[in-house]
Amino acid sequence: MASLKEVRNRIVSVGSTQQITKAMKMVAAAKLRRAQDNIIRMRPYAQRLNNILTNLSSVQGEAGQNVYAQKRDVQRVLIIAVTSDRGLCGAFNSNVMKAVNNLINERYRDLQAAGNVEIMAIGKKGHEYFQKRNFTMPGDYTGVFGKLSFETVRVAAEEAMEGFRTGYYDQVDIVYNEFKNVATQIIRTEQFLPIQESVEEQGTAQAESDYIFEPSKEEILEQLIPKSLKIQVYKAVLESNASEHGARMTAMDKATENAGELLKQLKLTYNRTRQAAITTEILEIVGGAEALAAGR
Known part of the structure; x- marks a missing residue:
């Protein structure tokens, strides 16, 4: 059985850890509110712009002119893996890494064996993970989340787009966590380039006749499509x-609960150990008194 001092030190240590996890949960909750507001505002705009993007690519004759919609034999692939800069967020980062590995094993095993799969890691955790596994990694985007803005992300998007436009990459995929709620994040693996044409059936062509191209289709392709991709x-x-932030908030909440349960067990152990020590002292005193009485 551990000594009273050892148990007391563990209680103090676990209590300090619990205070840290509780504080981290509160910080994550505050950051989550702002991040959630940002993505809720972005989704309708991005969705509408993406619809226009796919519709433009499906217009008769335009796909051939749009370099970002050109389909080629896949000889070299870029995978954009979006992770975080910091840990302590449960399986958030490991799920992305696992999804990337599964994607490579299922679709690009031969290309990987030939060294033709590259990883663009947005986030320090992903960068360190894939760097250790000797992947070719264009760019360094480990500090994006420290000053998150469209301008910082735009650089990564432009590098991937330029690689596809020049023919260096034949396909670009993106793997990331989609936010559903605080406790749930959904891993998404999407084809970024080439642009996928609209999957709508015959009503598409009629629907596209409502578009008015101003000033011209060429300028639309040159300006709107790159912006939409970014x-x-x-x-x-x-x-x-x-x-x-949702994953970290959940992880820290669970860690705080676990620390509370551990504290209960440690305090119970401490009281039992203390009681056993007191009982032992009483028995020693009684035994000594009886010994003295017998010796008289």
Whole structure:
């Protein structure tokens, strides 16, 4: 049985840990509110812009002119993996890494064996993980979440788009956590490039006749499509940011509860140990008194 001092030290240590996890939960809750507001405002805009993007790519004759919609034989792939800069958020980061590994094993095993799969990790945890596994990693985006804005994310999106536009990459996928609620994050694996055409059936062509291209289709393709693609990456990062704070809040809440349960057990152990020590002292005193009485 542990000594009273050892149990007392553990109680103090667990109590300090509980205070830290409780504080981290409160900080994550405050950050989550702002991140959730940002993604809720972004979703309708990004969704509408993405609909326009896919519709433009499906207009007769436009897909051939749009370099970002060109389908090629897949010889080299870029995977954008969105993780976090910090840990202590449960399985948030490991789920992304697992999804990326599954994607490679299921679709790009041969390309990976040839060294033709590259990882663009947005977030320090993903960067460190894939760097240790000797993946080719274009760019360093480990500090994006420290000053999260469209401008910081735009650089990563432009690098991926430029690689596809020049033909260096034949396909670009993106893996991230989509925010559903505080306790639930959904792993999304989406094709970023080439742009997927609208899957709507025959009503699509009729619907597109309502579009008025001003000033021209060419300028629309040159300006709107790149902007829309950058918005899609920014949306994925905002989703991941909200998911991270939700996952951390949940993890810290659970850690605080576990610390509370451990404190109860330690205090019970402390009281039992203390009681056993007192009982032992009483028995020693009684035994000594009886010994003295017998010796008279």
